Each structure stands twice: as C-alpha cells, then as structure tokens.
Amino acid sequence: MNLSRRELVLAGVSLLAGCSQQRFLSTARPGLPWPQLPGRPLVTDPRDQEPPTGPTIQSTRDLSQFPAAPKRLLITPRSRWTRARPTPRRLNRMGPIKRITAHHEGSTPVYFSDQAATIQRLEAIRRYHAQDRHWGDIGYHYVIDRAGTIWGGRDVRYQGAHVKGHNENNLGIMVLGNFDEQDPSSKQLATLESLLLTLMQWYNVPAQHVHTHRELAPGRTECPGHMLQQHMIKLRGSGRLS
Secondary structure (H helix, E strand, C coil): CCCCHHHHHHHHHHHCCCCCCCCHHHHCCCCCCCCCCCCCCCCCCCCHHHHCCCCCCCCCCCCCCCCCCCCCCCCHHHHHHCCCCCCCHHCCCCCCCCHHHHHEECCCCCCCCCCHHHHHHHHHHHHHHHCCCCCCCCCCCEEEECCCEEECCCCCEECCCCCCCCCCCCEEEEEECCCCCCCCCCCHHHHHHHHHHHHHHHHHCHHHHHHEEEHCCCCCCCCHHHHHHHHHHHHHHCCCCC
8 A cells, every 4th residue: 555655644643642532552652753843943033032822820839849840830831942823713712711631642651851853742743633534633722742742732712622521611731752661750740730730820719620531531541650559649649739
C-alpha cells in the first residue's frame, strides 16, 4: 500500500498525540518513529508582550518546600510555539471554571527537554487535533514539558477537548510523556503542583474538584498513566492542595 507523505505523518501522529480514551497495552503499539515536523522558531512577536490568558502571577502560597518549583509561574504563550489560529466555529465558550483535570500525553516516552523538540511535539499534537479529529484547537489549556516549562495551549476562554462528556467548566493540564512507561521528571511534578495551586486559587476550585482523566472516565482510559496517577493520589492525600 502506497501512502502519501501527509498520510504517513498523520498516521504517525494519530498514534502519538493525545491520551487514549480506550484501554490498551503499550506493547501492542507499533514502534513508529516520531515524525520530523518543522518546528516554529522562537522569534520576537508583538503578541508575546501581551499577558497570556489566565494566571501568570506568583502564587501567594509558600513554595519553598518544593525545591524544584520555579519562583514564578511563567506561562510561555501559545504564539511562541505556533502561528496557527484556532477555528472559532469548532470552539465552545468556557463557563465558570469549576474543575481541573490532569493528563499525560500517553504516546512515546519523552526524554527531551529542549524547546525546539518540545515545539515540534506541541505542533504535531495541535495538527492532529485540528486536522484529524477536527477540533477547533489543541485540546489542552496548558502543557508542562520535561524541563518543567508551562506552555499555553487552548485559550481558557474556550472549553477544552480533553475529557469527553466533561469538558464544560474544566481546565485541562497535560504533562508531556507516557507515565505508564516512564516517571515524570521532578521539575514536571513541582511545576504541576505549583500550577494546580495557582489555578485553584485563581478560579476558586476546591481540592475535591481536581481530577485525573481516568477518574472522570473510569474504564475508558488509563490516562494520566500509573506513575502520575499515584503522584496525584499522594498529593491530594498530603493536604497540600487544600
């Protein structure tokens, strides 16, 4: 069977972009290489000077107990990794934010931490969500890379596409990697905790409304992977999110 280059790229991305809604064995996935898609250069853009939607301020909580946590929660704006515009007719307005959901990417494990490779991955995920799934934009509002950097995704003024049937009033955070096959980095965990604390404070979301994907879709997904799921259970049990 002869496939075009575009078909090969989309086929590869469809296996690698976004946490699955179905149970699956990681050993059943073919070992396709990550498609080499062109990245977006980190250029100066006037839009980068605009404050991104959502919290960018330092949390008022004491973060000194988390050594790897950044002193400020800086969110890299969407315009630093893509110039593509969302499709408004495929987006729904976000109502009052009442919950937050954590995800992993769930495709091939991620060990890179440089911005160029991260930008390639983010753009490939966005293209798959927009072109293959026909969503209005990347499905997640925030992405945390291996270095602990927070990347802005879908504008928080619009519902995400990350938990089928539970996207209303729900912020989606995706941690880059496959946490059935690898551990999150210490920087990812520290940044996730700091981001959760800030979003909870910013939108007045109680700890009982901070979920993982599998908790809202039991039996349909393993997201956010065993390792991150256990971390989330321990984090909530520690009382640090209250």
